[in-house]
Amino acid sequence: MATIQDIANEVGISKAAVSRILNRKGSFNAGTKEKVFRVAKDLGYLVPRENQLLDEKFFKTIGAVFPTGHIPYYSVLVSLLEQVAYSFGYSLMICSSLYDKEKEELFFEQLREKRISGIIYGSFTNDVNLPINEDLPIVTVGHRLSEDIPVIKSDNHLAGIIAAKHLIAKGCTNLLYISAYQVGKNNDERYKGFIEELEKSNKKCNAYFTGTNERKKDIPSVISQMFIENVDADGIFVESYTLAVQCLKVCQSLGISIPEDLKIVTYGNQLLNAYSFPEITMISENTNQIAYEAVSALVDIIEHEDNTEPDLKDNQIVIPVSLIEKQTT
Structure with missing residues (x-):
């Protein structure tokens, strides 16, 4: 069974201080109190019932x-x-x-x-x-x-750079970028990194932003219009996985073959690809x-x-x- 000394050693304070905290005496920092009770619980120390931490202010x-x-x-x-x-x-x-x-x-x-x-x-x-x-x-x-x-x-800026390099390496020359990012174009680091890398290779990009409130936009219509206006597009960086899935659906309805006609790179957590067919090339975050x-x-x-x-x-x-x-x- 754990002792007060065990708790003191783990927390890094004196045995006397631990005892006073467990008995709700003295003036101690709230964080120290919380740590003492957490360590006591983890070590299996049995706090006397009358001293158990029941006060709402300690529920973290x-x-x-x-x-x-x-x-x-x-x-x-x-x-x-x-x-x-x-x-x-x-x-x-x-x-x-x-x-x-x-x-x-x-x-x-x-x-x-x-x-x-x-x-x-x-x-x-x-x-x-x-x-x-x-x-x-x-x-x-x-x-x-x-x-x-x-x-x-x-590293959103790096994400844009990696996406651009990959699409260029795959032979793409007519690039698109689409985003539903809530902070807007000027603060979109993925867009900035993407554009900066394309400019190094003298590649141009048409960018589309669906607006600041996704609920008020018909996203598939925006995507369809983007592809209609850019029939020669052969590569696209899509700011989010959810938006990339919508792009895949629109491509299917328009008869655009992936990746033969259009190559798609998106951004997100690789676990999400389990819900997509085909699986999407992704700049994966940790x-x-x-x-x-x-x-x-x-x-x-x-x-x-x-x-x-x-x-x-x-x-x-x-x-x-x-x-x-x-x-x-």
């Missing part, structure tokens, strides 16, 4: 605000975030915003009222008011919203690492005594990407 919950659960990528990411949060001793409260500004701001208000420990934000709805500088730790996933908020993201780094960075802030940001270079972590060639190129 992270809020996760993302656009929607029905998009396959977000389903994968949120599931991974939930697993990682649990491994750190936190539960995950998932909020699906559907890119609705008012809904997101209501979520933030409700999450504050519930006294959650922190927020992982990955929606990027235009002009949403984030609760910055309100003593509520926040980490963003995918895109930087503020220099003051840590961001965990893939979603597992993104989830781990996001939760780890947030927990570092939550459990640090003065809620300062974790020690990140430029307040961000950039995760490498890689090319996985499949049937569409």
Whole structure:
């Protein structure tokens, strides 16, 4: 059976401090208290019933605000975030915003009222008011919203470069790019990397952006019009897996053969290819690492005594990407 000394050794504080925390005495940092009780549980230490941690303020919950659960990528990411949060001793409260500004701001208000420990934000709805500088730790996933908020993201610029190099190597000369990215053309790093690499080879690209709110756009019609306007297109980089699947369907309806007539590269998590036929050549991100780094960075802030940001270079972590060639190129 574990002892108080075992807990003290694991946490890195004195035996006396552990004893006082378990007996709810003295003034200690909330993060230290939470760590002591977590270690006690992990080691199987039997806390006296009268001292068990039942106060609501010690139930550790992270809020996760993302656009929607029905998009396959977000389903994968949120599931991974939930697993990682649990491994750190936190539960995950998932909020699906559907890119609705008012809904997101209501979520933030409700999450504050519930006294959650922190927020992982990955929606990027235009002009949403984030609760910055309100003593509520926040980490963003995918895109930087503020220099003051840590961001965990893939190397999106490199993703665009790799996609361009691959399509050029496959002999493509008339390129397209299509995106439903919510932050717009000027902030789309995949687009920037793609265009920069094409320019090095004197290749041109026609780009299409479906708008900031996917619910208000007939995406298949936008895709159809794109192909009708570019009958000589022989290669396309599609910003997301979901959009790439829609491109495949439109190509089938228009009689465009893949990859003979058109080669397709997309971006996403390779697990998603299990739902596609043919499987799509993909710039694959390490979603597992993104989830781990996001939760780890947030927990570092939550459990640090003065809620300062974790020690990140430029307040961000950039995760490498890689090319996985499949049937569409």
